[in-house]
Amino acid sequence: MRRRFLTALFALIAIGRLSGAAADEVQVAVAANFAGPLQAMAEDFRNTTGHRLVASFGATGQFYAQIRHGAPFEVFLAADAATPARLEEEGEALPGSRFTYAIGTLALWSARPGYVDAGGEVLKGQGFRHLAIANPKTAPYGQAAIQVLERLGLREALAGRLVEGQSITQAHQFVASGNAELGFVALSQIQQDGRLGSGSAWIVPAGLHEPIRQDALILAKGRDNPAAQAFLDYLKGERAGRLIESFGYGR
Template identity: 50%
Template sequence: MKKLKILMASSLLLSCSLTFAGEVNIAVAGNFFRPLQALARDFEYQSGDKVNIAVGSSGKLYAQISNGAPFEIFLSADQQRASKLVENRLAVKGSQYTYAKGKLVLWSSDPNVVDNQGKRLISPHLKRLAIANPKVAPYGEEALNVLKSLGIYEQLQEKIVFGQSIGQAFQYVSSSSIKQGIIALSQVTRGGEINEGSAWIIPSDLYQPIQQDVVLLNKGKSNPVAIAFLTYLKTADALKIIHSFGYEVDV
């Protein structure tokens, strides 16, 4: 009987601790999924709160938020969609800011495919090239700008395979179903370095700056955990994690 009472008391303590732990629902663009996972682990360790993550293309997440999805924070891959949410009164005015500046990379999971000058892009041996759908993914839009800046879009147009998000474009290449793709540098960077496959970090003057903005959604304005996470996102610990995935950050 005494043992049963101890077990019941332990269960009660556990339920109380869970009651005090808060949660936040975050929608994140595919390029920032891995960094957000790392940030979430650190935030959860520091705060004791839980981070729930939904990942997709910025365009699809924007549509879901516009249709009432229960997200409280939106980490977009661009500035425009975050701004539109504020304009449409679905996000808190004054909460929007740039949390990271993204970079593009031509990448292959095969260490012998991509050279450090990107010459394989114009090689006749190139059969297919994976990029994200430019209609819903800012990284796909800027990948097209790279091809246009290089003057090779027309000759490669029939070889492009579109992923519905930057995550799907990465999956095509990482699984070797497509030999190379233009993806987010963050998807292949660990600890500040690309340590797998072969890559060409695309010069930033070949595409428009990828300014990624975060915004507090209306559904999160009364959630202290959502506000705490946005505060955490500006800390030195968070900026160090973001930078380690290849992003530029404002210190």
């Protein structure tokens, strides 16, 4: 009896050690526009895999600089395709791990109901003083906003009314706080399950800017972390896909 008890006890200890070894955490740098989906999937990822996400949110360009200077990120979810490709070329990422996890959608949004019309004609009027955008030098959604203004022939006319946020999160905050009457934001910031949370919006036609293809990859610091690969596998799966699409992204 005592031998059987000890054998069972040692088996439980071994299982516990294996479980502990399998449960790791992964440090993820996440483009600010993807904060909502990432936060929504974090618990499901943990429940599904046993691993834990530790996420930081910000502008893609700023993350690039931090990664190049040794930041401890193991996975990068960018707001574009060019930055991850560049990191891969520079030896800062695991070759072959890069893939497109989402196609972003740009929206012109106001916190005021009825303020933004369905065709974005509000941009041609004089009824607003400030138009918020993300910094086009570091944030792909800011670059897309500038492209929209250029294709509408409004860039010069509205140059004096532009208010730049460091990231798409700050651009959204400018509008949400009323400091800007309207602004270009990520659709994912104002919509979930196909419903607008508040205010009024124009979903910008994709043909008015370059595609916002958002790529993910495992960084060099995550190459030996099983949680990093587990997260990318999860991100490619159907469960994550349905959630990502519910925030207005394409796949």
